[in-house]
Amino acid sequence: MARDPLFLGGxxxxxxxxxxxxKGVLHYRDLxxxxxxxxxxxWYSKPKTLRRPVWSEPYFGKGGNTLMVTYSVPVFVGENNNKFWGVIACDVSLxxxxxxxxxxxxxxxxxAFLVSRKGVYITHPNRNFIMKETVFNVAKKSRQPALTKVSQNMVNGKSGFVRMKSVITEKPSWCIYAPIPSSGWSLSIILTEEELMQNIIRLGxxxxxxxxxxxxxxxxxxxLISRSITQPIRALDKATRSLAKGNLDAPLPVMDGEDEVAHLADSFETMRKDLKDYLEKLRQATAEKERIESEIHIARSIQMSLLPKRVPQSREFDLCAMLEPARQVGGDLYDCFMIDDQNICLVIADAAGKGVPAALFMAVTRTYLKALSWEAHSPxxxxFRLNNELAHGNDGCMFVTLFYAVIHLATGxxxxxxxxxxxxxxxxxxxxxxxxxRAKGAILGAVKGLPYEEGMFTMQSGEMLxxxxxxxxEAMNSAGELYGEGRAIEELKACKExxxxxxxxxxxxxxxxxxDGAAQSDDITQLAFRYMGRDDYASVAKRISVSLPKYDLQSVK
Structure with a gap:
């Protein structure tokens, strides 16, 4: 770095x-x-005069063993960059x-060989040419007019592809030359015509x-030029590697100023803080998710434990029920039990809400219903009595829908x-x-004292409820359409036999x-009861279904 001797005046x-x-050791002196x-x-005067960076002609350094070249950049300061400050130069060994x-x-x-802007050989297979000969001298000695033109084109920064005779092998050859814009040098490649024509792939x-x-x-x-600029970035890189390994408490280097590197350091610091906040929120969200999954598992266990382990068996009816749980726990329930030798009770219900609260509310409902059913009340x-029990102290405003039927097996x-x-x-x-x-009746657990209508019909032999x-x-496909009662009726018609x-x-x-692959949003619960009658069960006795589907509670998540 050389400052203008008159920059400060005086x-x-x-x-x-x-x-x-x-030899790996830095030496300093003041020129x-x-x-x-x-x-x-x-190296000093040219960039100052031309007001642009300049590459010097190659030269041998001190001692004569090292081929060198100098790159010089002028520095101007002032409001309009009109005051010359000095030159920053870099010597590069060639x-x-x-x-x-x-x-x-x-x-x-x-x-291949390189020549400078003046046509001096910088590199050449014949070391006697380097810094001792020019392309013009070699062209003159070889008496090749084409080579003289090539020499002029190389010095003028042109490129070309010309046939000539090699000065080394003296064989017909092709000379390919092109300029190097950054330095003003020219690169040339000599290939014998014989090799060129024999193997085109080798040329590529x-x-x-x-x-x-x-x-x-x-x-x-x-x-080399950018090395001094990248030092702050290296320090920042070292710190960010610690961040990449998960050490979000690692300090980042403080960068003064308003340049791009300082802004980058500020951005990394903001990113570090945001990552810490994000990971903390992720940890909390993961813990909450695990808690919810645990709750779902408990609720599912409660729900499945409410189902009857066996259904009543008789020659007078065919009975089967199944519950297929959804991913989110609902409050579906079915039950079937003999009240006495002549009457069977069928129950299906759906509690409002999801999770443990719905499962527990359904458990309470089933307990009350079982107790009340044995007291020989009408449905x-x-x-009515079940609603009063559930509404009492129902601070959570839970409720359940329920269908309750009692079938007399002797008469249907x-x-x-x-x-x-x-x-x-x-x-x-x-x-x-x-x-x-439909028998009118409000949902259970909402308000005490509500009346419930009772319906009655007689099942004929072979009919199914x-x-x-x-x-x-309410099963929904990806288009948002509901399965509906119409489709259910048409499908049940095909199940006659x-x-x-x-x-x-x-x-x-x-x-x-x-x-068609859409996620199941609610439990699917079904119960089918076919009445055989006292005297008309023999034809279908072998087809009676009395077992319940088994579900692996560990797979319910």
């Missing part, structure tokens, strides 16, 4: 600190001291470049090698009451499917085909 003062590396007049040298050029294999006799490889050499040269020069009276008489639940379907012996007439929750009719288990399987398969 007395002339030379200041030119110089640093070089020899401004002593007799060295740097202002008279081209010994590596000559080794690189001679190491490039261009067939058996091909070679040689061109790629020459291009790679030029790229490496430019890359190295750029790295309407049973629901079915007495029922409904607490806001879906009306079941009756599959008649002639194949018709109808809804059970199909109870379900809204997981069937099926057993109860086959009917439930058919309905489940129909719903699954309709949703």
């Amino acid at each position: 007395e002339k003062k030379n200041i030119a600190p110089y640093v070089c590396r020899r 401004g001291k002593g007799d060295y007049n740097y202002a008279a040298w081209d 010994n590596w470049l000559n080794k690189l050029m001679t190491s490039i294999i261009l067939g058996e006799t091909g070679y 490889r040689m061109e790629a090698a020459a291009g790679a050499a030029g790229f490496v040269l430019l890359l190295l020069i750029a790295l 309407a009276e049973t629901l 008489e079915c007495r029922y009451a409904s607490a806001g639940h879906n009306s079941p379907f009756i599959m008649q012996s002639d194949g018709r499917v109808t809804l059970v007439p 199909y109870l379900y929750t809204d997981g069937i009719t 099926m057993t109860c288990l086959e009917t439930l399987d058919t309905m489940r398969a129909s719903v699954e085909q309709f949703v």
